[in-house]
Amino acid sequence: MGNHGTIKRWPVGLIGMLAGWNGPAASMNEDAIYVVNELTGALSEYDCKNDSWKKVIELPELKLAEQIAAGRGRVCVVYVNGETVVVVDVTARPARMKPVEKPNFIRNCDHLNAPCNLVVPPVRLVPVQ
Numbered sequence: 001m002g003n004h005g006t007i008k009r010w011p012v013g014l015i016g017m018l019a020g021w022n023g024p025a026a027s028m029n030e031d032a033i034y035v036v037n038e039l040t041g042a043l044s045e046y047d048c049k050n051d052s053w054k055k056v057i058e059l060p061e062l063k064l065a066e067q068i069a070a071g072r073g074r075v076c077v078v079y080v081n082g083e084t085v086v087v088v089d090v091t092a093r094p095a096r097m098k099p100v101e102k103p104n105f106i107r108n109c110d111h112l113n114a115p116c117n118l119v120v121p122p123v124r125l126v127p128v129q
Contacts, residue, residue: 016051020044024077028070034090036065036077043075043088043095057095061086 017033025035033046035053041062044053056075064079073091078084085100 014048014051016053017046017048020046020053024065024068026068026070026075028073028075028090032070032090034068034070034075036062036068038063038065043077043090045090056090057088057097059086059088059097061097061099 021035023036023038025033027033034043034056035046036043040058041060042058043056043062045056046052047054061079061084062077065077066082067078069076070090073089075088075090077086077088079086083101086097087100088095088097
């Protein structure tokens with residue numbers, strides 16, 4: 001459901017979207033879709049008007065992407081077995097990134113070796129300096 005109770009539907013036949021969807025993806029505010037290419041380390045944003053992907057930033061750290069989340073103008077990419085998060089400010093031109101380590105309270109629980117579906121806890125997004 002979109003804003004005001006309307007149902008948003010994806011247009012049929014988006015060949016460019018499918019062709020460029022080559023790794024973990026996340027959407028932001030129902031307006032943007034981001035994908036990480038795990039081979040090149042490129043974070044790209046989908047351009048629905050042209051049915052194509054535009055590169056936002058390319059970083060070696062993104063080659064190790066495991067999960068991504070997006071919100072408030074930031075894309076968070078989890079890598080190194082959930083030990084590190086790269087925060088990319090996609091509103092800045094050019095885009096900027098900042099690595100963030102896993103909080104100590106999670107790191108200190110690693111010795112439990114308990115199975116868990118949640119690799120990294122929710123991260124509070126802060127401005128990239």
